[in-house]
Amino acid sequence: MSCLTSDVRAFEARASDADLDDLRARLAAARLPEAETVHPAASGARRWDQGVPLADLAEVVDYWRTGYDWRAFEDRLAAIGQFRTTIDGLGIHFLHRRSARADATPLILTHGWPGSIAEFADVVDELADPEDAAAPAFHVVVPSLPGFGYSDKPAATGWGTEKIAAAWVELMGRLGYGEFAAHGGDWGGNITTVLGGRFPEHVLGIHTTFAEGLPGASTDGLTAAEREWAEETRHFWRHRAAYAKQQATRPQTIGYSLVDSPVGLLAWILDKFAEWSDTEDSPFETISRDRVLDDVTLYWLTRTGASAARIYHESHNSLDPGLRVDVPSAITVYPRDIEKYPRPWARERYRRIVRWRSPDAGGHFPSLEVPGYFVKDLREGLAAVLAARR
Template sequence: MREFRVAVPQAQLDDLRERLARTRWPEPATVEGWTQGVPLDYAQELCAYWADGYDWRRCEAELNALPQFVTGLDGGGDDSVDIHFLHVRSSNEDALPLLLTHGWPGSVVEFLDVIGPLSETFHVVAPSLPGYGFSAKPTVAGWGVERIATAWAQLMDRLGYDRWVAAGGDWGSIITSALGTAAPDGLRGIHLTMPVAPRPPEGSVPPLTEAEQAAVADQATFRTVRSGYSAEQSTRPQTIGYGLLDSPSAQCTWIVEKFWDWTDCAGHPENVISRDRLLDNVMLYWLPGNGASSARLYWESFGGRRRTDEVPVPTGVTLFPHELYRLPRSWIERRYTDLRHYTEQKTGGHFASMEQPEVYVAELREFFQTLR
């Protein structure tokens, strides 16, 4: 295990600006708004700011103000991957260790505004997924959800934590659920913002309320008209990677579109997340060249083992109204058999720690305090 600091060469930042200046823009969409994707005028405005107004060194300093480390983890396989992680210990030596896992198109940037408040209560460990952020890229196949979960248990053991809890959203929810299924020594409970569970057999749960029926219908809409990114990344991650690594405007819009679609933003992502923070997150894909490696997690994890195994550890769930999957509580309870904490919030979406940081921190504190 070794200490890590972010130190991006100026040449990389100069290259980014030069590439942005040479962007070959398409014509505008044939309809107004975001129906066909990121509108041309906003894409040009955002990329112009990225080139001439955005300050990466500010984000770099923010990351470097936190203790960062790299360690090789094998996840139970034959090859090891160097994993980057933040490790912010609480001033309270008896604090409960908390493992936070991000997803796509997120990064540890998702947690920058909550790590401080959380570290008042927890020792916070926030790793970058393999092939994401400043973690290394796997060079062989096999790094799917279950292997990452095993690697995370290895990480907590290596840090000397014999009693800990875990939380996550997006892939972080799925990986945290896999941890809960395996229930490694030391794991006391998990918290999720996007629990995934199968549809129960007919008649095995109470009839759905109108609100639950609407939420289930939203899932069908998501699969048909909002999940093209997933189909591409789960089948041809290498192909999409060529464009994402070569063109900063492509990488930026590929990500920012999801912050429009998946946040409770009333039509514009910057209504809930600042322009600088959006670009901070994009930079953790652009600078390390993670377009293909981050997409590959979909290829590794889709079409294989179903994410329906029972999760017996104590579980807390916080559902936000603009989350991608808002399953009925009765479905969640069938998979997460020790559901001890369940709340439904009035505002917020998929990126809970960025959109509603105070609520997110309060929810983790309230649930995990019961497991001490």
């Protein structure tokens, strides 16, 4: 079936040559600070103690200006298929790749921050049309969150995770998908949780890398490894979450830098790719510069640094403590992710966990860091979810 209706329109992402020339000119004229004052013997992750090291940033800036090809990313998006529709007065952009398989299941993939649809661009085809005929196939929908990428920027408050989840149900319905599976991490995991909890009549089940426990959960009865997870999560929020507090309280203030300076935007996002990836030093150990720059350039060209930050102002710490998910759930906790909730805590919210995995490698961006494992795990997790429905 075609998704083209009066409410859904084909879309082409095409930056102007003038915008790309302006980006390169700004990069060439960038004013960089002096080098960081870390200990001279610092190596590995310790080099990043004050943020993105000057030498690393300067190298990426030079490649962004002289070697990176944005047009190649535009071509990848076009090959998948891009569309727009308007929901509650807001234009929503999304990728839509229908499977050739008659037994395919509709699936919505939701990104977070500082991610975007770029996180999933390289895995959509594998999910839609796997080479292995025994593997499950999916009709894949990848929306851009409100204020992100080619979706519209909300002009008023109200577009929090609850409203976004409701909009996703409407979006899937317009595509002919009255029932569907859902996956997400980061904000996408939060939204996926809301989808499963609020819309069980539409959601067949969920797969998530973000399974937030309930506030005030006790560590009594946890194993030593589970206690370590809990402590790592608490340490993150106490000592490494300044970015979230800034965007939750003053998104407009940081937004001026993110929209006006490509180097400022790059540093703000690259810092998270480095800190949240499963690497010993640079995020480029597992993620190519091109993939990181696909994401950063999408923010730059759409001028969404401020509008994307506002999701924190709308929804930071807002997941309803009373929300329970009774649809089948598959949960994967990657070892270097920033929030890791022990299974006993997760069970309090997700009451039908049919598959739980904690792999040996991967961080906050698994579709980019370990794409082969990510696709396999997502397929197997959703297969378990769908089997539990029978």
